Amino acid sequence: MTKVVVLLDFWLSPFGMRVRVALAEKGVEYEYREEDLGNKSQLLLQMNPVHKKIPVLIHNGKPICESLVIVQYIDETWKNKAPLLPSDPYQRAEARFWGDYIDKQIYSCGRRLWTTKGEEQEAAKKELIECFKVLEEHLGDRTYFGGDNLGFVDVALIPFYSWFYAFETCGNFKMEEWCPKIVSWAKTCMQRESVSKSLVDPLKVCHDFVLPRRKTLGLD
C-alpha cells in the first residue's frame, strides 16, 4: 500500500460513488481498488470484518466504513476545501436527516424495482417515484440541495443518477415525466467534473449488470 488514501470499491455501487465524489470535491489523491464481490479480497475482509462490504476508505492504514460515515470523515479531515456540510447546526441537522432518508428509502425501493416483476415491481416503482417527489419538494428552487454549492445531500443522492436508466428500463417509465426537477438537478451536478468522473455510464449499469442479472434471476 503506497498511497496514503485507498478506496475499496465496486464500479456501480452508488455508495462507492458517494465517496468518489467527496474525494474529488476535496481534490484528494487516492488509489482506487476494484473489488470482485464474488471473491472478496483479504484486505476488504480485514478492513471491514463486520459487514464485509464496500466502500471502505483506508487512510494511513486505518479503515473507515459506511458511505455517509466516510463522507463526513472526508469533510472533517480535508476541511479547508469544498465544505460538504454547512456550518449552521440546524442546516447540518437537515442535511443529515435527508442523507438518512435517502439511505433508508432510495436504495431499497430501487433494488426492489429491478429485482422483482409484476405487482411487486409496480409497487416498488410507485414508492420510488414518491420518494423522489418528496426530495424534489425539499430541493425547491435551489440549484443544489446544498444551496449554491454541492453539499452532503447532493453527494448522497447523485450516484443514483447512474441507476435512473436501469430503473426506467425495468419499470417502463421516465423519471423526467414524474420528477423533472430531480432530473434537471442531476444534470446540473453532472456538469461538475467531480461528479462526471465519479459516476458510471447509466447504459453500462443497465446493459452490463441489471438486465443480465434479471435474466439470471428468471425475471425476464
Add this chain to the structure above:
Amino acid sequence: MAKGEVKLLGSWPSPYVMRARIALNLKSVEYEFLEEKLGVKSELLLKSNPVHKKIPVLLHHSKPICESLVIVQYIDEVWSSGPAILPSDPYDRAVARFWASYVDEKFFPALRALPMAQGKEAMEAAMHPVKEGLALLEDAYANHSKGGPFFGGGQISYLDVAFGCFLGVIRVSEKVTGVALINEHTTPGLAGWAEEFCAHPAVEDVMPDTDKLTEFINRIIKMKSQSPN
C-alpha cells in the same frame, strides 16, 4: 435558557427518545417533555415530522429536528459549552458513527424480534443474531474504550448514548427468555459498562423500569396479535 425554547416530543418507553433525553441531560438543557399517547399521533407531531411521523422530534425555537442520532449531534453542536458527546478527532468520530449505525441497522432489529419469538426453537433462532451482535459490541468496547468505563472512555459519549438506550429492551428480553444476554462471562466489558451507564445522572431518570417496560412490550405484542397490520 427559558424552558419554552426547547421541547421534545416523545414517549417514555422509546429508546430513540431516550437518546435525545440523555443528550439534553448531559448538556444540562431544560426542556419541556411532550408525551405522545400510544396509538394516537398528535397534530404537533404530524406537523413537525411530516416525512416519518415518528418520535423523537426536538423543537428548538419551534424548529423541528428529527431522527434520534441527528438530534443528538444537533444538541452536541448547539450546546457546545457542555461536555462533548462526539469525540473531536475525525477518526474517532467515524468509529463512533459506524458503531451507532451498526446498532440501528443490525443490532436493534435483531433485539426487537426477541421478545416476540414464540416457542423454544423460534427463541433460539432469534437469540443467535443478538448474541453475535453483543460479541461484536464487546470487541468494540475493548478496542475503543481506552480503559472505560464508557465507550467514550472516562466520559459518556455518542456510542454510549446510541447503544445504551437499548439496555431497557435488553433487560426485558433477559427477563422473558431467562438468558443473561450481557453477563460477566461472555461480555465482561459490557457488563461493567451497563451498570455504569444506567447509574449515570444523565441516564438514571430516563431509563425505564424493567417491569414497567415488560408490561408495556407485552401490551404491544398483544395489540399486534389482535390486529393483523
